[in-house]
Amino acid sequence: MIIHIVHGANLDRLGIRQLDIYGSNTLEDQVPILKGWLDKYWPNVELKSFQSNIEGEIINYLNSNDGPGNAFIINPGAFTHTSVAISDSVAGIQSSVLEVHLSHTYARESYRRHSLLADYTCGTISGLGWIGYRLGIEALLSIDDD
Numbered sequence: 001m002i003i004h005i006v007h008g009a010n011l012d013r014l015g016i017r018q019l020d021i022y023g024s025n026t027l028e029d030q031v032p033i034l035k036g037w038l039d040k041y042w043p044n045v046e047l048k049s050f051q052s053n054i055e056g057e058i059i060n061y062l063n064s065n066d067g068p069g070n071a072f073i074i075n076p077g078a079f080t081h082t083s084v085a086i087s088d089s090v091a092g093i094q095s096s097v098l099e100v101h102l103s104h105t106y107a108r109e110s111y112r113r114h115s116l117l118a119d120y121t122c123g124t125i126s127g128l129g130w131i132g133y134r135l136g137i138e139a140l141l142s143i144d145d146d
């Protein structure tokens with residue numbers, strides 16, 4: 001099984017942007033920590049990470065990695081609230097997709113309360129910071145066991 005962690009707009013700026021909301025951790029330090037944790041508990045599960053600020057690149061990544069043995073955790077950043085195109089991609093793929101947000105999007109500006117992807121994902125974890133990714137991975141592995 002491969003779990004793909006997909007990040008969208010401005011999440012390459014974690015550790016620099018709005019530290020009070022997103023914290024000081026970066027993708028570069030957190031993804032290896034997640035990999036180490038996964039190796040310890042699920043050594044047969046591979047973790048791949050992809051980030052882009054370009055909507056089409058995210059769509060290409062999702063579409064080209066869809067298929068048996070693959071699952072996605074996606075944090076699209078602001079594309080969550082704007083991208084019909086990423087939502088269409090998620091709607092069209094077979095693999096499970098789970099949405100994660102570092103911040104508590106339901107407790108912020110009203111435009112962050114709506115996700116265009118949510119109709120097509122198996123769930124959303126919001127507001128738990130990086131713990132959300134671990135919980136998301138555990139959920140995907142449990143869903144896959146069903």
Ligand code: DQA
Pocket residue numbers: 009010011075076077078079080100101102103104105112
């Ligand atoms: C975010 C929440 C989005 O509303 C925002 O645009 C982001 C980050 C989060 O992880 O909390 O860029 O996806």
